[in-house]
Amino acid sequence: MVRVATRWIAAARSVFVLVAIGAAIAASSHAAENAAASSESTRPRLIVLVSVDQLPQDYWRRFGDSLPVDGFFARAANQGSVFTDCHHGHAFTFTGPGHAVLMTGAYPRTSGVIGNSWYDRESNKTLNCVADAEAKTVGGQGAGASAKNLQVPTVGDQMKLAFGPQAKVFAIGWKDRSPILTAGRLADAAYWFDDDTGHWVTSDAFQSELPGWLRVLNEGRASRAFGGQAWTLLYPAERYHSHVADDNKFEKPGSGLSAAFPHELPAGEDAAYFKRFAISPFASQYTIETARELILREELGRDATPDCLALCLSANDYVGHAFGPHSLEAEDMFYRTDRMLAEFATFLDEQVGAGRWTLALSSDHGVAPIPEYAASLGLEAARSPLGSGKDVQANAEGAVRVRLGVPAGVQPSFVLSADSTQVFLRRDHPRLAGEAFEHAQDAVRDWLLDQPSVADAVTRAELLAEAGAGAPLRAMFHRAFHKQRSGDVLYALKPLQFDAGSLCTSHGSPWNYDTHVPLVFLGARVGITNSSRHVHPGSIAPTLAAILDIEAPAGCEHECLTEALAP
Template identity: 50%
Template sequence: MRRFLLLMFIAVVLSACCQPERAADRPRLVVVVSADQFAQDYLIRFADNFAEDGAFRRIEREGARFPHCHHRHAFTVTAPGHATQLTGCYPSQHGIIGNNWFNRFTGKDVYCCDDASVHIVGLPTGKPVSPRNLLVDTVGDVLKLGSGNRSKVFGVAFKDRVAMLMAGHNADAAFWLDDNLWVTSSYYRSDIPGYLRVFNEQRALERYHGQTWDLLLPREKYHNTGPDKNNWENPPKGFTSEFPHRLPGPGVLKPIEFGDLVLFSPFGNDVTLEAAREIVVGEALGQDEFPDLLCINLSTNDYVGHAFGPHSLEVEDLTYRTDRQLGDFLRFLDERVGRGRWVFAMTADHGVAPIVEYARQFRLPAKRNALGSLSELKAKLESRLRTQLGAAPDDKPIVQKVEDYQIYLQHDHRLFVEGPSDRFVLAQRIVRDWLLDQPAVAAAYTRDELIRGGEGKLFQQIQRTFHVHRSGDVLLAQAPYCVPGSRGTTHGSPWHYDTHVPLLLVGCGIKQGEFDRPVSPACLASTLSELLKIDYPAGNVEEPLAEALLP
């Protein structure tokens, strides 16, 4: 009888060990990685060269992939893309309409994280910033609220806005690099923890003097076959357009210039992930019954993409290295937190346009500065408005500000205050119609139209970007492949190459498979909330990725 009972006990234990992880097994640590400017296109074009022990092959074997993930707002720049991921909503609600925007009441530009009431800890001369301009809460904020602040939430990135907008209002800290030092805001805490102070005191970026970034794989394995030597890329000071890229020895560049150059190489992602490991260990993340959240941004991918473009050897090589770096980080999580006790999610804030000169070689209708400079555009719009509205010669300007994607009018202008009640709406329409007459403009909508609502994918993308108190009076989207600047490339459009990004999950409670449903990075907020068994952030508008969750 005893033998029978022993055998039954062993059978039950073995059965339990062989069961897939259930959703009831709440993860002890959630890690969200946003690889800045990482297009889904890279997972398609470069798939055959990913490492077997890299992150992407592991996620293919064990995790969930959503190949049809697109940002659903129009103006795909860094701050809105990161604010969207863990709030579950769009700029129309979370209020982060750009990296910067114009404050019509003060007449000044606003940085998305400006906050004069705080100071930078670790660098007293740093620009004071906090997450206060974010108008809604994040997954981390809800997690802290539900656990009575016993869960820990951290953000780490090169860019202050990314670390803060992902981590949220009530994070334990957000850390970023400023003047080659890890710093934070007094909004969060009054000191730099010892594990990051060591980095600062040792001037850790200087260890990369004399290091070389060369191709990881044999040249014939690469898919980007354009000329490595060219005049359309925009390499940073100290690099050329050609491999190998050698970081100079001491004394060649100023310390800040050398630090910037490190960030334009794969060593930059090493620095970020090293800091992330230190946070996991130093803060004992994932070690108790209260789940924790760590938000990581890999900014190097964005810097390299801007400089060299998505069809460069640099971007392709960096993609292979990112795969391997993240594979190492997943193994670190296995060892430190325990396999089956963590969840890893990866997405991106935006994609990127091809470099104009490269695109033209393939007969694409690519243009640089298709509307001229912003000052030229402002002058043309001012002239049209003054003529059609009958402005007096001594009337002040009607156009208050012109930005890349929006036009602000002077709301207190005499013509609007003293004239017919519909004159302000008429002024918006004059601007819109002039813009629509330009071949480089694909769409333009007035404040009045965006408030009233409308149909169509492009309209809704722009409407999701429009915030009634922060946006301009006419918003526009240029035609595909229209890019500002004289060299290199950028992002910011509503077009496929800028909106199509990865969405990958692996770990506790995640079902293996590829799921074809169209989704958004904003779906991460509700999905991670389900895994953590907390309520959704207040502004959330997206359904969770239920097909990727184990029952």
């Protein structure tokens, strides 16, 4: 009896264990289902990237105390995550690579977007970063464009992989490269502005025809409705911090713009209208108005499958190039951007729903002070100290010939092209076989290092060997260097010395005024934090991916900012 009882008890225990295990599995499955359901219910329905072209973090230091409490930046500081020490990590801070890194998390060495344009060895021509000879413009007559030259996926591409075609991905901006490089290859559409016609256009790489709602805007000549309006100061003059006279000799507005406020737009039919329109807050207003229409007409954020919109504002860049970062115009543009984005965030609350959208904001680059203005204060500053790209090319050619002992006039040339950041050698030159190729690189580098305005120069051979990669500036060169697309010698000028051409100022350097940009997260699944930790704009991509519960884009080289995530 004891044995029978023991066996029965043992059997009963086994059954109990099995039942308990089964119950635990069921409970675990239930919990997993509930967790998944809960996760999906809190996942944002719309991800928005706002990229403000040429928005230096320095503006917060200089103008921040004049921002209103009901503005966008105040809302972000109170309800979101703000990172005040955010810097681009690549050496050449231009619009193309700056936008590419935001939604890919990849440096130019990986994304392939090394500049706004670069010399292409295969075609022997300068190639625009979004050029695509096989693409055709839809809605206009310009050259075709696509994300063909972007070698890594974006957050939007990753959303298409994770959620399927139901995830809608759009981008809109004034320039073509900004929306294209933030949208990616799989986007439903990227739209940009054709300032010859005043129409929004796209590429057949995205759509074969414009949607009806956008055709209505174009055919209704909506972009001309701002004709005759004047850009005036948003606030009373005493609220502004600019210590430079509104009308001063350093600014170069061009396009018929006045040097001082008010800035009046001509009639919408005037030939100069669109050029002046772009250099005003009205361009940002029209871009945001069109983005709102896009959200409504394409029904973004309406269902449980997340959608994505990149909103790229370029007017800040045009204003900065025309008037400089110490101008009254740049300051007023900053305040107006804050107000317009506050209204846009309220629109998202109303149309998508508070707690159902997440927004990230940053910039592709900052901007340098006007060199003549900096020099007038006693700083060592200069415009185009090495001359034009053609001048650099000619001097580099001479340096190679001296090093190799080849007389002037003997063809072919050794240098194919040069610009403000790099020099391209003719690699298949019969006299550059073997070690001679490295000797030619060394000759160009040494000539550059002999120039008083050059901070550093590095050869392809040194970059491939990762020579000096631990030094801060060299590390930035390494991140900017693409093995197939970059030149054979890369260089950077000293601070406040740069090639701005006919513009009053520019950007493109590895120095703080060009690299230091804002980084803000606001909305669903975003925690409240104000961090002074050193971070990068490329962290937007993995952080948004974490918020969406998807894999970060392949090629992403940056960390997820976990402190930006809600607990």
